Amino acid sequence: MDQRHKAPFIGEKHLAGAIYDGSWRVLGTTANSVEPATGNVLGSIGLATPADVRAAAAAARQAQSGWASMPYDRRAEILRDAARVAAENGDEIIDWLVRESGSTLPKAQFELSITIKALYGASAMPLEASGQILPTAPGRLSLARRRSIGVVGVISPFNFPLYLAMRAVAPAIAVGNAVVLKPDPRTAICGGHVIARLFEEAGLPAGILSVLPGDGGAGAALCDAPEVGMIQFTGSTEAGRKVGEAAGRNLKKVSLELGGKNAFIVLDDADLDLAVKNAVWSVYLHQGQICMSAGRVLVHAAIADAFVERLAAHVKGLPVGDPASGQVALGPLINQHQVDHAASVVDAAVAAGATLETGGTHDGLFFQPTVLTGVAPGNPAFAEEIFAPVAVVTVFHSDAEAVALANDTDYGLSAAIVSRSVGRALAIGEQLRVGLLHINDATVNDDVVNPFGGVGVSGNGASIGGPANWEEFTQWQWVTIKAEAPAYPL
Structure with a gap:
């Protein structure tokens, strides 16, 4: 025909x-x-x-x-x-x-x-x-x-x-x-x-x-x-x-x-540019509305300032708008309820001591890509699944602390670790309570041929x-x- x-x-x-x-x-x-x-x-x-x-x-x-x-x-x-x-x-x-x-x-x-x-x-x-x-x-x-x-x-x-x-x-x-x-x-x-x-x-x-x-x-x-x-x-x-x-x-x-509150872990030996690109994919793909989205970006203190600077600069350049135009990186959230939820978590996070590096605003269902830093355990943004384009950055000082922070959740779906040392990353990964583990990749992954599932409340x-x-x-x-x-x- x-x-x-x-x-x-x-x-x-x-x-x-x-x-x-x-x-x-x-x-x-x-x-x-x-x-x-x-x-x-x-x-x-x-x-x-x-x-x-x-x-x-x-x-x-x-x-x-x-x-x-x-x-x-x-x-x-x-x-x-x-x-x-x-x-x-x-x-x-x-x-x-x-x-x-x-x-x-x-x-x-x-x-x-x-x-x-x-x-x-x-x-x-x-x-x-x-x-x-x-x-x-x-x-x-x-x-x-x-x-x-x-x-x-x-x-x-x-x-x-x-x-x-x-x-x-x-x-x-x-x-x-x-x-x-x-x-x-x-x-x-x-x-x-x-x-x-x-x-x-x-x-x-x-x-x-x-x-x-x-x-x-x-x-x-x-x-x-x-x-x-x-x-x-x-x-x-x-x-x-x-x-x-x-x-x-x-x-x-x-x-x-x-759901998931997945950890994206950046070790101090990571290639910063690659780490940022993988973090952006993990956090912002489909406006963060993915169960595998990185709900927490855990960064080693030695590189945290440089990482946040590059992440915020990258995020500010992500265009938001009607996806049918073909000219945007982020489209709308699914409905107003989701927008209101994301906005309330961001506001509560700032009130609890987090710093808003960029974003945090919305126009209708279009939520600007957001970066929050200084998010410690106990902050609402550290614990709650946001399901929106919000990067929640937490600093750690040792591999043991990274493991403790990553496991400080009832969720257990996906985790990713970026490092030049595969052995070191694997040693950390062995201690994480997750169903999906990715070394030098993003938290958002599915090859179809793989078993997919989580533990805990995931x-x-x-x-x-x-x-x-x-x-x-x-x-x-x-x-x-x-x-x-x-x-x-x-």
């Missing part, structure tokens, strides 16, 4: 209060999808009720067994086709990420690329071995095999809406599960409707994927639905506690990927991605086979 006359990938029927549950249908309750940079309405989405969620879960349970028994190569083919459809419609998908989530163009392009990578990675799973032969007595075959859970509920966030949903949806489907996805209503198109369209175009059977944006009531219904065997949640620690409690009460498997020790996907989205079954049943003596 001539691309000039190609129908939009996300068309009018997808933007008129619709949800997807094997077909597109309009709901009575809707919400507008709003472009945070401009306030423009992009379309409307359907808001699923608890009853809608329960119906989708029941339908998924009915459809799942047929999907799990489908030839493995056909399941793989559908996932590859979804990846192909994503690439073919990449420009439009990127545009939705820019407009609906406030992503800059490079961030949106990167998010699409790792989403496609996740689809191709998942497409290999049906072709992989799904069990092992166990030792046993002669005359008996004993094996352990991986089997699908049944129905997986996925609750995904607004910040990397497409990828953070797809990294769960794709492997769950690949190994034979059905999925009910509840994307964040603020990014329901790029983080929900796009995924529905990819699998619709790829030929996924009806009932295997439902996309139901909704509020907390819809999420609670997903955790309560008896047909749902597992919940994969990515979001705030506060919301994750509620999800974990509800899933546990209902005896569901649960994977929680939550998660429940679960990981998602790469080899962890088999562990997360399947369950073991033990099978033994004998030629004849034994004559037990009892």
